Amino acid sequence: MTQNSTLSPIVGNDSLSHDSGSVQIRGVVKRYGTSPAVAGIDLQVRSGEFLSLLGPSGCGKTTLLRMIAGFEEPDEGDILLAGSSVVGVAPNKRPVNTVFQAYALFPHMTVAENVAYGLRQKRTPKAEIAARVSEALELVQMSSFATRNPRMLSGGQQQRVALARAIINRPKVLLLDEPMSALDRKLREEMQLELKVLQRQLGITFIFVTHDQAEAMSMSDRIVVMLDGKIQQVGTAEEIYTNPATSFVAGFIGKQNFISGTLGANGRVETQDGTFVCAGKSEAAAGAPVLAAIRAESIHVHTQEPTIEPNVVAGTMGVVSFLGDVIQYQITTGSGQELLARMTPTHGVLPAAGEKVWLSWAPEHAQIFPNPAPRTGA
């Protein structure tokens, strides 16, 4: 995507002002029947920020997005756009636009007509519409498809058109509802990059809904991890990765190993496979049931027993899988606990299945969470 001066109409001046693209969500609750889909959410989205709503299906992220767009109204709480409440305002009156999951392109219109739709609703002069459509299509590299029927386009092309159709309206906030879920992995990775560049270029607020943690981490300024209609953690990708607030977040981001045990003194956790030292802090009292969480990529595999590491556990090598850029080992410890380790292929000699191996990890790579009995791992 090239940057040039003709883009200025889309990079609207108002979107550069300090607060115009902010979204405030205050105590929002949405119920379907008796069960709450969104169970009390408070969130500040900064103007010009790329924010992802991340969580498994049914966590309420799409419902929250639809309430910002105006397709649903909250049962409780308030939603403010650029400082003023939009509750009760019809979707067509809100300064937001949406890129829908299945793109929702109008099948009876050409690509250009689809993109022009929003401007036509505002009775924009025809000449201006034409100029802005061609500019928007150029921005998403779809200029040569202007007269095509959207049904004839590939998924990726449709997505670009959907994007162009939304941003041509210069929304203060762009809402994206899992826009990449229909794309194959390679295309998805390309689009993630493009989307990030585009967002920087336009300077408008993006609220991006996804269930794919890698996607969220690759693009977002901040990530909101949601579960059961509530926020689990808000933070940058790095914060969430290195310092997950709950065992759920820890399990949702990356490949996580959980070892259950009880909390001892000085960050020690007593498990059936021995006592481990963890650098992370826990507010739980000594003797409380806890989970020690260690990422698969933080675990080292040794063919001989290491001597200097504080946390070592012996086990038997199980399935070894090549995952492209990493190799995943499955190891069963003496107590029957299964642990996953991931290492780059350049690491050295591969232990064969059935061999005895030793695992180790640094104390700072293990975190302690209270053990929520019903949810023992990811």
Add this chain to the structure above:
Amino acid sequence: MRKFSRRGASVAALSFPTWAYLVFFFIIPVGLVLWYSFGYKPDLFTAHSNSTLSFDRYVEAMDPTFLSTFINTLQIAGLGTLICLLVGIPFAYWMAVKVPSKWRGLLVALVLVPFWTNFLVRTLGWQIVLAPEGFVSDALQNLGILNGPIEILYTRAAVQLGVVYNYLPLMILPLFVSLDRAGVSLREASRDLGANRWRTMFEVTLPLAAPGIISGALLVFIPLMGDYITASVLGGAQGNMVGQLVANQFNSAQNWALGSAMAVMLMVFILLTVVIVGAIYLIIRAILRFNRRVLIEEPAS
């Protein structure tokens, strides 16, 4: 080449049900009706003869009764189709959009309930409902809504009511299918892009429902033009329909030549109507397209 011809033969064999159906149930019967229409009724004892061919039956068919009945039929069918559309569109929209999807199957079944009963019996039911001494009439009078008994049976209004009742499901079903297919997300996209409910209706919902509207209108209009049961059960001197005249020629008068000529004229007229409606649709579509077209200048590279 041999491969091709063998393949051609197997395609022909596979499509046998299709072309056999067309030939036996469409081309031959219509051809026979056309052929009969050039014949005559020789005497009381013979329904038909083609020994001399002429257009005389067409001349005979164009008598004042046929023409005025024809205009009557056209008005009833046109108005009936329009009412079915006006009732059907909001109903189908409600079914496809507003009703929770778990209830839709039940609603479709309910729309089809009248078809569980014979057409004639259903229509006769209205005779009882509309009777001046019937229960509806009594109830309306007791409630003070009417001063005297309902005077609608054996009038054109009764026929109009009867045809709307009889053909409404044929309108609702294709409308429902097309509105259902248009999908809620397209309407949401339209709202999201700044269109209000009405603009969304005219720019997205209706254009996408157009095939359903057209097929619904044809499904109602065509059989309605040929209907004779509704008119003979509910109609009187007014509200006669051409189908009755054709049926009379075939049943009572046993004049197959005249009946065929009338039937051919009816078919030609229906065909014409379909062509005209199709042309109007294409013109409207062209105008809408012209209005929303985007003229993009060639990028000055």
Add this chain to the structure above:
Amino acid sequence: MGEQSTMKVLAPQAAIPKISRRAMLVGFAVIGASLALSGCSNQKGFAASALPNGELGRQLNVYSWGDYEDPANISDFQDSSDVRVQLDSFGSNEELIAKLAATRGTSGYDVVVPTGLYIPQMVANGLLQPLDHSRIPNMANLDPTYTNQVWDPGNQHSIPKAWGTTGYVYDTTVIKDELSSWQDFLTAAETTASGKTAVLEDAWEVVAIYLAAHNIDMNSMDATALDAAEEYLVGTLAKSIRAFNSNVVTSGIPQGTFALMQSFNGDARQGMLAASDPERWKFVFPTPTANLWMDNWSLATGAQHPDAAYAFINHMMTPEAALREVEYIGYHTGIKDLKEAALADDMELPDLVFPSQEVLDRLKTAVLNDGQERRVEILNRMQAKAGA
């Protein structure tokens, strides 16, 4: 509405199931019919009729007007003879004739019920078989008044089945005047009953209203008379007519749809019997004259069950069957002392079935003549005018 009147309403539609059955078979059935038709133009022969052999067999096919036989009589016959009766119905003499003529004796029908005035032409065209009177001993039960009619001297091809006359029925709550003539009918139709009047969908009968009211022969072929009839019927009466419908009286009386209805006497009786307040309605045998018509039992050429056919006709002519018949359909079947039997049985509204001798004396029989085409034209124009 009683079941009986419902069936009567259905009766005129009896052709409908046939049509749909025909439509189901379109291609093949129509091809079959066209072959039959092309066949008949080449050869005038009829399929051979079976000869009576004393064996009743197990099947009998009767082709009659809709709901024109008491089902109890049919089932009685079935029970006593072990013959299954297949009863089909037609809606007009033309339909009956066309079917018999087109199939050249292969229609499968044994007993048919044509109206008297059509019989000479049907006989001349070989559609009906001569009857063997020795096989119908109950002919002795017939009142000689109704035998030996002009259309079939000596009852060689037909035996009286039912006769009736045309008159009209009116709602005394709407029409306060006492009506007695066809002129009264026309006056009421133009005034108090305007827009609530029904006439028969029958060209001869409708034109006869005007002719009889003006003391002109109902069978007149006089062009001036027919022109005058047209001028009045199309120009004046048509706009007062709400329905041209021969079957409307049976439902129209109980439903109160019309105030004045031209109708056959038996149909009017059925309608009045179904009404909750029959005393509100009055039937008139109008002066100066009206149509006397008679439907007859006949044996179709090519009939395959002659023994059962004779047995059936004979069965319907017993005094018991005749009594049931008259009470069910409301038409005199021509059997001796039927009036006395009916009165003894406390039959309802007997006056409508058994008019006085004075009425009988003034009735005349309709004739199919060269004026018929003109009459059909008048009715068509009248309908066009009324429907406009």
